[in-house]
Amino acid sequence: MKNWKLKEIVVMSVLSVVFAVVYLAFLPVGKVLVGFFGPIGYDFIFGIWFIVSIIAAYIIRKPGAAFLSETIAATVEVLLGNAVGPMLIISGMIQGLGAEAGFALTRYRRYDLWTLMFAGMMAGVFSFAWGYFQSGFAALAGGYVLLMFISRVLSGALIAGVGGKALSDALAKTGVLSSFALGKEKRKKHAA
Template identity: 40%
Template sequence: MSRWKLREVILMVVLAIVCGGIYRVWDVLYALIPATAYALQGVMTGLWMIAGVMVPYIVRRPGAALIAELVAAAVELLLGEQWGLANMISGLIQGIGSEIAFLIFGYRVWNTGTCTLSGVLASAAFMFQWYFQYGGDKLHLGTQIAFVLISLVSGAVLGGLLPKALADALARTGALRNYEIAKRSVKSA
């Protein structure tokens, strides 16, 4: 695999910044959910994974998922989200989870399956933080299981399928013609 190109780094940062802004809006909506509405909270978790799927799917470089999630988390933090520095831990954990899916396939398979797996693994990684830091360990076992399952589905749909669909739509406009997604997406979709 060749080295990163400057345009790839710039696009990664721009997309991560946009995702960080989206995450901040999502934070506001999330804050409106009652603290005991765990199922609804689980439904919302997947959207916080989009940078870690969309960016590597477009630029197709090792490390893109991790870096994109960290940049998005930093932007979200700077915009005043409610979790403080724990947000950077979330970005790190989710970025690692997302990155693992692409690593499993040697950064050679870029399709619906790998994007979905990436969203699921990012969500699964976050479940550890949710359990130990955000109080998941204090909930009834049935609530824990329901939250985890709903969050994994949300990771698959909002964190995996949605960013792939957005990237594919963006590629169809021709705006990404100089990136790997435009060169290979027809073969790997």
Template identity: 35%
Template sequence: MSTSSSPTPSFDNVVTPSYSLKWRVVDIVVAAAIGVASSLIYWLAAVLTAAPWSLIDAIIPGLAGILNGLWLFAGPLASIIVRKPGAAVFAELVAAILEALLGNQWGGVETVLIALIQGVLAELVFAAFRYRKWNIGVTMLSGALSGVGCWAYSFVKKLIAMKSTAAYGPVYFATTVVSGVVIAGALMWLLYLALAKTGALDKFASGHTRKA
């Protein structure tokens, strides 16, 4: 029997219609764990980027948006691992609430509100594909849309009030979206692949698909 007639499946274009979308206890635990880990990274990123942010913005106003992906990844990562409706929103809210409790420059209400916006927009991408298509392209699109949410909130609440130059808004938009695509999208997909390879995701559809 020839073994060359069956092409090797491409994991980058996976459609998984058969898995249940109902949440299990393990899904809640893992999504929450992703949110907790993300909150620590979010908080640390806020501390470490405070000075570089001003320096980067001094070079080109709005360029510092390239750092925003450091606060966008919880939603896409939770979605591609747990693969349940609402995973992105849930993980982002957990991360935001804990980050606010740790203390940051934005305050509790603002932190949670922007996380909700980012989580909902990240979620919309996976929902648009009916939680059936999981690949790097969809994940990058989720990161990009999360970036749009981040930019939109900042633009309405901060940029207009700051009366910045006309170029600031478009530059900040472009850099934030690119940051979302790369950090919250591509890098999270690579992290997911690395985790799946270890067998840590064997209890999830994401782990089963990876083995397939």
């Protein structure tokens, strides 16, 4: 966290706490979807659990933002009572590493929609690889597992990538991010 400003750490932490609550709120939604569609139900909305990593990285634009925000959110979610317990922190770290990998591949220089979608997809790939071994997906039919994987990766692109950009851009329009990289970028675009 070298070269991080206090305000960046505070905003990342606040976002992480807010999304920890959002993550808990979406668990029942996932359970309903699983009731209708089986294990793939969670994969349809899994991108919601990657979104803070995309938002934090898009706003702050520094190495580590995606990983740290997702790790903090998972830790807070455990503290708030997620039944998975401490293993969830490892899942959050893996999701954050996936998103971080997406940004690292651009050397932290690109934060356009495609990069955000790619980072969301990478979070999906990393989390699915972890879930494959952790949750016993190998016992399911190969075609079904492939559909689960595709659903999770698309969810990462659309919910985390597109949704994260939309939420961040809306927040930037209010002016509260004017001293952050995203806010400065938006000001330059409006001035041009």
